[in-house]
Amino acid sequence: MGNELSLADRDVLATAQAWAEAGRKVALATVVETWGSAPRPVGSHLVIDADGNFEGSVSGGCVEGAVVAEAVEVIDDGKPRLMQFGVADETAWRVGLSCGGRISVYVERLN
Numbered sequence: 001m002g003n004e005l006s007l008a009d010r011d012v013l014a015t016a017q018a019w020a021e022a023g024r025k026v027a028l029a030t031v032v033e034t035w036g037s038a039p040r041p042v043g044s045h046l047v048i049d050a051d052g053n054f055e056g057s058v059s060g061g062c063v064e065g066a067v068v069a070e071a072v073e074v075i076d077d078g079k080p081r082l083m084q085f086g087v088a089d090e091t092a093w094r095v096g097l098s099c100g101g102r103i104s105v106y107v108e109r110l111n
Contacts, residue, residue: 009045012056016047020111025050027071029107031058035086037101050075058105059085071107080108 013028020026029046031038039060046056046064048071058067063085070081086102 009043009056012045012047015055016045016110019047019049025075026110027074027107028110029058029067029071029105031103032082032106033102033104035102038103039101040103046071048072048075059103063103063105067105067107074107074109078109080106082106 016026016028027048029048031040031042031044034040034042040058044056044058046054046058046067048054048068050072052068052072054064054068054071058064066085067083070083074081083105084102085105
């Protein structure tokens with residue numbers, strides 16, 4: 001498949017564009033690195049608005065909750081963030097990465 005985006009990821013990017021064009025403040029979260037057991041591959045996207053509404057997926061369970069909460073802050077202050085979740089992290093069990101995986105998610109404001 002190479003660098004091609006899946007249909008689901010193209011839909012998330014289309015949603016991000018539509019939300020931004022409608023005047024909603026939007027952030028985009030992208031999986032930039034995975035290691036071991038990870039539910040979503042590199043390049044997966046999650047779009048979030050200032051109210052915490054979201055579409056897409058970068059992981060599962062509590063990881064997405066943490067990403068959504070951080071994205072709302074990114075929308076507020078405009079500063080992108082690199083979030084890392086994994087088994088070496090004390091929060092690994094809490095966020096659902098107890099199976100040996102690690103992911104890095106980049107969160108940036110789009111507008």
